[in-house]
Amino acid sequence: MDSLSSLWNAFNFMPEDQASTWAPAVDNLNALITNAAIFCTVAIVGTMLYFAVRYRRRSEDQEIAYIEHNTRLETVWTVIPSIICIFLFYFGFVTYHETRNPPANALEVNVTARKWAWTFQHSNGKTEESNLVVPLGQPVRLIMRSKDVLHSFFVPAMRIKEDVMSNMYTFTWFNPVKLGTFHIFCTEYCGKDHSAMLGSVKVVTSEEYADYLQDRGAVADTRSPAEIGKELYTNKGCNACHSLDGSRLVGPSFKSLVGSVRTFENGLPPQTADENYIRESILISQAKIVKTYPAGAMPAFEGLITDDEIEALIAFIKSQK
Numbered sequence: 245m246d247s248l249s250s251l252w253n254a255f256n257f258m259p260e261d262q263a264s265t266w267a268p269a270v271d272n273l274n275a276l277i278t279n280a281a282i283f284c285t286v287a288i289v290g291t292m293l294y295f296a297v298r299y300r301r302r303s304e305d306q307e308i309a310y311i312e313h314n315t316r317l318e319t320v321w322t323v324i325p326s327i328i329c330i331f332l333f334y335f336g337f338v339t340y341h342e343t344r345n346p347p348a349n350a351l352e353v354n355v356t357a358r359k360w361a362w363t364f365q366h367s368n369g370k371t372e373e374s375n376l377v378v379p380l381g382q383p384v385r386l387i388m389r390s391k392d393v394l395h396s397f398f399v400p401a402m403r404i405k406e407d408v409m410s411n412m413y414t415f416t417w418f419n420p421v422k423l424g425t426f427h428i429f430c431t432e433y434c435g436k437d438h439s440a441m442l443g444s445v446k447v448v449t450s451e452e453y454a455d456y457l458q459d460r461g462a463v464a465d466t467r468s469p470a471e472i473g474k475e476l477y478t479n480k481g482c483n484a485c486h487s488l489d490g491s492r493l494v495g496p497s498f499k500s501l502v503g504s505v506r507t508f509e510n511g512l513p514p515q516t517a518d519e520n521y522i523r524e525s526i527l528i529s530q531a532k533i534v535k536t537y538p539a540g541a542m543p544a545f546e547g548l549i550t551d552d553e554i555e556a557l558i559a560f561i562k563s564q565k
């Protein structure tokens with residue numbers, strides 16, 4: 245029994261910890277695909293070798309049968325693999341769909357990648373490098389961007405991996421089901437110290453998480469991004485054209501904007517307002533003109549606003565429920 249399980253472990257390449265809700269589903273799917281591939285390889289190569297011996301030419305003047313086709317056989321070897329592929333697609337799609345759609349109550353953490361470190365910022369502004377602290381059993385949605393090149397955020401124990409880019413936000417989420425500390429890697433070669441771009445996810449109880457958020461240490465600015473965003477809303481002049489109470493000024497109100505479906509003047513398809521939409525609206529206001537509003541009224545802020553300021557404005561706009 246012992247030698248059997250050590251044999252199994254030798255062939256099991258998945259990380260030992262299954263620390264998120266969907267880790268077992270990911271592992272089962274991986275095992276299913278691997279086993280199906282091994283089975284097909286053995287069956288096909290085995291049959292091929294057997295036929296090569298069994299039906300080899302036995303003499304120079306041996307006549308061979310003339311075989312055109314076999315409808316029944318061809319139907320079988322088309323239909324069965326098709327069914328297997330549909331099965332694999334189905335299980336893959338279900339898991340993929342889950343990994344792309346965070347629940348509405350997910351906790352949000354902003355992740356910033358740079359050469360060669362990760363920074364995590366929680367909703368109250370608590371910021372820490374390399375160490376992502378999250379509460380057990382609480383879905384966590386990560387809103388990620390890069391300050392320089394392409395990186396990729398990878399936590400094997402959670403079975404999540406997502407590219408991190410400088411010109412848009414990318415997202416991932418997970419629901420941790422195990423207390424403990426788990427590795428973070430960068431899996432996109434990003435230069436000299438790529439291999440040292442490490443970090444850890446620390447899963448703690450919700451009480452420990454609350455204490456963690458409160459402990460702000462010696463930081464100069466203890467405001468939350470939303471509070472900083474509120475100040476920018478006035479300082480950058482957004483308040484001249486955007487109300488917070490739902491009323492129409494020069495531009496649309498920020499009330500309940502995030503998560504709502506936007507329709508546009510310039511024939512573009514409707515879209516749900518998310519972080520990337522807000523970012524684009526600020527930087528390149530002409531890209532999408534909100535229906536019934538004038539084009540060209542909003543100045544483009546490209547070059548006039550930093551990524552950190554945009555992130556604070558997004559947090560503020562999100563808080564206008």
Ligand code: HEC
Pocket residue numbers: 477480481482483484485486494495496497501506517521522525526529530532533534537538539540541542543545557
């Ligand atoms: C001079 C007026 C004006 C100013 C100043 C202004 N905007 Fe706008 N904004 C508009 C108008 C008009 C629209 C709608 C037309 C469009 O989409 O360009 C708009 C659209 C938007 C949208 C998309 C809204 C939606 O309902 O989909 C966002 C987000 C936005 N602005 C953010 C900002 C932020 C943040 C600032 C400050 C940094 C700002 N705006 C400053 C006039 C303005």
Ligand SMILES: [Cu+2]
Pocket residue numbers: 360394395396430431432433434438441
């Ligand atoms: Cu990297």
